[in-house]
Amino acid sequence: MPTVTLSRPARLKERLIRLEHDRYREHRHLDVLAAGADPAEPVVVRKARALALVLREMPVHIQDDELIVGGRTLYGGRDALRFVSHQQMFTASSRWAASYYPHYLTDQELGALNASAPNSRPGAGVRPAAATGHAAVGYQRILSLGFGGLRTLAKQSAARLRAENPPDLARRLAFLEAADIALAGATGLVRRYEQLARTLAATSDDPARRAELSRIAGICEQVAEHPPRDFHEALQLFFFARVISMVESYICMPLGRFDQYLYPYLAQDLAAGRLTRADALELLECLFVKLNEEVDVSTTDDCLRIMVSGQDAEGHDVTNELSYLCLEAAVDLHLASPKVGVRLHRGTPREFLMRCVEVARLGIGGLPEIYNDEGIISTLVDAGMPLEHARDYAHDGCSEITLPGRSDFYPIWTKLRFLQCLESFLAEGAEYGTFGDLLAAYKARATREMQEAAALGNERDRILGEFSPAPFISATFEGCLERGLDKTWGGTIYNETGMLGMELPNTANALAAVKKLVYEERRLSLAELRAALASDFADAERLRLMLVNRAPKYGNDDDYVDAIAEDLASHYIRTVRGFSNPRGGRFRAGFYDFSNFIIGAKEIGATPDGRKAGGYISGNLSAMPGTDRNGPTALVRSACKVMRLHPELGAMLDIRLHPSAVRGANGLEQLAALVGGYMDLGGLALQFNVVDGATLRAAQREPEKYRDLLVRVWGFSAYFVQLSPDFQEHIIARTEHGL
């Protein structure tokens, strides 16, 4: 133990970093059918029984110092883990924590699932217990009703539906039964923690700890069924709900508008003198550390995001003390998760804005992510959502826009990879008389790819509803319990499919090079270009440099190339909006690349922007590394041209700044103004990466000294030293604005 006395959260963090929570991970093999479930029961009921089985069997642990308790402790075994790419990406950390889920499908059902169309395509399969993730759980509802209240709602709904007797009554009742089983399982887990806390309290030698454990037992007793009465209880229930939703759907689960859900409890406690601000911060930090247990810290990004500040349904600012505390806790703890996002708007208090840019300047893994209310709300309204719903937006576990507890979408299912599409388009070898003809033909091909992606996504959507519903999470979503429909059956209000637009900046650069050098200046023919691309610029370095240096590049506020990006983006958004899914919802468009800019990039051959085969591509709407030479305002203007087209899932811009550009009071003011200008120009999401290249090089040489160096890469946050060399180089190669 260190000689200095650490605060409780610091001690918890120490233990977390040393991965002590590993020791209570267990591996089991559970099977609901073997445990006595009736194979004739509907799948949704068996899936709920599987969840309840986990919650009953999962070992419970309370560690020293903990004030917030719980956690997933059953791991591995599930073959439905589809995020293999994460493992490939983070070479230093192959321990992505697969949540265990019992078998609940019959052999016959498994056969049908495996024979389904998507499963015949590699990488497109849907497995048992497949998770959609990205669902901003209705925490508000859980906190106001409690698990017991939700069960009551399910029962009332069942009674009402029986009276109404709709044609699919049996299916609806099955869902409500499943929800009841899942919620009862949740209560059961909390009671097990209550028991454990009481046992530990009885055996603890330390009177102070004994009192804490008794308090924990009392909290669990309350929130096992009932709504919380104070801040501590609310945090604990929030965390249990989080753990259980992660068991049910382990991928990329966001936390929604955290400060809005929890502040009423804090305000009450502060006013009554039950809690000081310091107490509140300690509790909050205990929760934040807990959230990091959900995955190994070494896996760096578990898509765990909270949103703070913003507006209420009437458009009033809702920044509160908890908004500030969340930023404070994140800075204090310096952990990879949770990532705090802030919603800013014209009515944001200046103090909060300045606090946000102060934190941004610290360069802690791109904290905070900044979301522009005006841009995003108008985008959602443009997409047909009522204003009061739009004003309640948050982000999903990545950075897409969603409505917590109201909107469910599956973003990872469908995408358009602009650059890959261009590669295969050019490889077809057709000749075009004008650039306009070429562009039109490319867009037609992109349309076809989007149609195919949507069709495949819809097929998966249908299978998911049939074989892997999510009754616990569904029960928290507005509409599901009321209508008796799982979210995978279209039960909530907005049942959407996200189609991600990827690789746009490189594609705009590539087409700009073709337009300028092939069609306008006629410095090479399309055939010569094709030959050079096919050979990966072997013996054509001159030509490659011409493509790099003689054609405009996105990110410089140059309309020549930005207009191409706009044209492609607009075509994509319009096309995507035309698709609908089997849940009665629509497709929505957004610009996110996730890991694609490294992983997917390796699959793409040489491209006309002068990029060699397998080379990096830009992430999100950021410029291709090294090509944005006109500073951050120019980059912002380029990105906002695309963002103003209103992609409903949103879009992220990353700006890397060297510390010298943000130094001092003056630097802080300019950073705030840069954010303000971005908002005025209709930007959507934004994050800064304030770090210098020398620091990163030093971290490469001496990783031990830089273990806590967080780096933010386009919607992905990571400990720098644990990234693969590819990632590290990519980060270093990015243009350092401002030096």
Added chain:
Amino acid sequence: MVHGLWLRRRPSQKPETPNTGPTGLVFDVQRYSVHDGPGIRTTVFLKGCPLRCLWCHNPESQLRDAEVWLDASRCINCGDCVPVCPVGAHTLRDGVHQLDRSRCRYCGRCVDVCDAGALENVGRPLSVGAAVAAVEQDRPFYARSGGGVTLSGGEPLLQPAFAAAFLAACRRRGLHTALETCGQSTWRVLERVAREADLVLYDVKHTDAKRHRALTGAPNERILSNLRQLLAAGAKVIVRVPVVPGCNDGDEHFRALAAFLRSCSPLPAAVELLPYHGWGEAKYRRLDRPYSLAECRTPDRERCAAIRDLVAESRVPVRLPDS
């Protein structure tokens, strides 16, 4: 002395319209300038300077003609520049590219064929209309930050027609205008241009005439008298003072500066100390010019603080760069 971010940006490739007003020889239009006047600014750098400060970190700004950069690290020795050069300045010796700058007439033909991007023009003609269009781009950021436009150089007063017309045009559009000058011109020219600026950033390199001549190649009498007159005329002025170890960092100079400023009426709005940095060195290499201050180091914080106290005797607020 030009205090700006030094990284060279490629000139925009878009056609520069509208093509109106006098034309200036511009070597850079730098957006997100945060060190040359208040707020977020766009700085237009004009080419040509009457001084030759030893520490100049924008050596490409000095000559009044267009020049050619050579970034040898990007050269692929393709030899394409050799046949297009009318004066034989480019050669390939044993397959390695050489540039004889004594022959170069800066016609720019080599730049046009250099696909590797090793050769670049420094300096391009820009009309007032085109320059205004360029600075208009970042208007939302000026509005948010209280920023605007800075005209710098080189020395803007060497191109008075363009400078005055450009600043006046920006002002008519409601943009905040700043002029950065070394003051080495006739009063008539300074007055004509400074009149169009909301703020003048006025450089004082040395208070001692002989030292000034040794360090910058020019005397300082007119610079100091122009400053006095500019203040008397009511201009808002920030005096900028480079602090270059071994050149102009002695106590005496700063005492004299304080005394001089104190004798001005009204006083300038502020004095900004600009500690030397060596970032410009690489640029000398790209211009094949020697850099005499290669050994010079940035003054430390304690020294800067001591200098600040000396200058503060003038009763003018003294600012050090943010740290």
